[in-house]
Amino acid sequence: MFDDQEIERSATIAPSLTKAIKESRISIVILSKKYASSGWCLDELAEILECRRAMGQIVMTIFYGVEPSHVRKQIGDFGKAFNETCARKEPTEEQRQKWINALNDVGNIEGEDFLRWDNEAKMIKKIAKDVIDKLNATPSKDFDGMEGLDAHLTEMESLLDLDDDGVKMVAISGPAGIGKMTIARALHSLIRDRFQLTCFVDNRKRNYQPGLDDYGLKLRLQEQLLSNILNQNGMTVCHLGVVKERLGDKRVLIILDDVDNIRQLEALANETTWFGSGSRIVVTTENKELLQQHGINNTYHVGFPSDVEAIDILRKYAFRKRYPHDDFEVIAERITELCGKLPLALRVVGSSLRGKNVEEWEEVMQRLETVLDRDIEDVLRVGYESLDENDQSLFLHIAVFFNYKDGDLVKAISADCDHLEVKRGLQILANRSLIDLSTNGKRIVVHNLLQQMARQAIHKQEPGKRQVLVNADEICGVLENETGTGVVSGISFDISRINEVSIGKKAFKKMPNLRFLSVYKSRADGNDSG
Structure with missing residues (x-):
């Protein structure tokens, strides 16, 4: 004072x-x-x-x-x-x-x-x-040492031109797993102090609600945006002009991550006039056509890392330092090539190699070489297969039922199993780069490519040994014919293509270990409600 x-x-x-x-x-x-x-x-x-x-x-x-x-x-x-x-x-x-x-x-x-x-x-x-x-509060150290990140941030700062008092919408585009979210989060951490209000809105597709028409959906998205940026829970938006009313005189930074539908942009950032002088709206997406539809011309396309950067990413997650000896370096170059230099794949495969000897590295390399067309999901599967059976099961349950969930996840999934064992498993999955775990463990994120890989892994299991059921036709058969077993612990049921299903009286009696049941209807645009 x-x-x-x-x-x-x-x-x-x-x-x-x-x-x-x-x-x-x-x-x-x-x-x-x-x-x-x-x-x-x-x-x-x-x-x-x-x-x-x-x-x-x-x-x-x-x-x-x-x-x-x-x-x-x-x-x-x-x-x-x-x-x-x-x-x-x-x-x-x-x-x-x-x-x-x-x-x-x-x-x-x-x-x-x-x-x-x-x-x-x-x-x-x-x-x-x-x-x-x-x-x-202290400056974030979360992104220190990330390969190539400084160059990405320099490009973004140039594109944003923060000294310009106009309102700008810019985009970060690139394929899944290339690092768009990481760049966006690091950018938010770097420049947030230059704005009156900021928010990072991740994965808009998670916020679709059942029973909403297009107008109701946009109102819901605006309520969530304003609650987030104004830090006020339970806000109610009665018309689509409220964002402009509340933010029209504020210098704001809004990052909309993983946008995949034009209606999301129409609801959250339809016009630059909605925001005060000097505001910046950053959109990350895989869909360049969506950016053209919305008139966003300032785009930073994230390219694949150079050969040197890609090897450094693999090395960082496999060793946290340089190679112990030259034998690893030769194999690392080949593994990097087989991962397609995709940062997410390099993280997952590199993490799975941590602590392994040269012979084990060679085994992984040989498995990657035999993957048909080296599909990226199969490359990521190498990290999943390095887990023991319990941790594999935990990962599948998280990928299907608990991605992007807030709240005490550990308590939710350890109701009838060892609490400490689940906490240990979560840490293992985080260490293997299969999940991103927040500092307090209250929020878990699984990349969409890893989610796809999880469903692929479930599909490859023998039908009678699947703990998690995700195929709609298979689920209908199990419920109608009462063929469930005590192995089943979770059902994720997409009813979008199902006209009706007749559930036998004893269908659930034969699944005494069923703990997770999700019934939802996927939308034509790829988003879910349920």
Whole structure:
């Protein structure tokens, strides 16, 4: 805290106060109706906003009995106090404009509005928590050392042109598994401090809801976007103009990951006019045609890594350092070639090779060489096959039933098995790069290529030994003929092509270990509801 009460008042703010502002990590501006009656306060504010612009200082706002729009436009009681100060202080036109610019900027910073709180103590408690959270935040190290990432980020920063005050939509395109999400997340971490509001919206296809028409779907998507970016749960959107109403005067960064349908863009970012000056919308997708339909012309296409970068990716996940001896290097070059230099495949195969000797590397190489046309799903299967039976089963269940799920997944899937064993299995799957596990273990993500591989692995199992059933015709047969067994623990039933199914009275009695049942209807556009 810096206490300025002992500073002697003068025409300009004291050097010690200017120094204190520059050395602060956070400035909290409390704007009241009489705030602008002090020339000192206005000078302080201009200095604070300059530090925010030049050094990325965090500025928090509290509107204490005054409307943000009154601050921005210098109207009402706030404007009256400002005009009186200008008449009394007689600032130069340059100084007066500096104050006006500072008030406009600070009025645009999302903050706490005292008039919306029924309890001031609760507001103060929330502000204190926000300050603690910001002070505890450290720059992300999650992406340090990733091969080729710096070059990708440099290209994206050039494309975004963050110094331009216009609103831009840009895209990251490329095949599945090339690293689009990684680039987008690293970009979000790198530039988020330059925006008033930011959010990373992952995998929009997960948010389709059953029974919604096109209009209802768009309303639902907007509710989720606004809840995310404004950090307000349970928001209700009653018409499609709400995004523009709430974000039209805000400098925002929105990253829409894995977009695969034009309606998602129409719902979430239909026009650049929806967002405030300097906003940036980043879209990642495999579908270039979708970008053309939406008029997004600024696109960064992610190419395959160079030979050197690809080998470095494999080496990083297999050894975390350079090769122990030259025998590995020759085999690594061949394995990299067989993986098609796809980063996801290099991660999975490299992770599966960790701790193995040269002979075991050669065995993996030989298996990859015999894969028909080296289909990428079969390449990824090598990592899956390196697991023991229990971990394979855990992976299949996660890929089919629990991808992108929030909440305590471990408790959900360990209801009748060893809790510690499941936690160990999750860590093994994360170590093998088959799942991405959040820091607190509450969110699990399986790449869509690995999901496809999981279904392929299930299909190759003997029918009577499948723990998870995913084929609709097979499920119909099991339910109608009551041929289920105690082996079955999960059913994922897509009824989109099923007119009707007659379920035998004892169909489920023969599956006493059935724990997971998902009935859904896939959509023609590839998205699911259920």
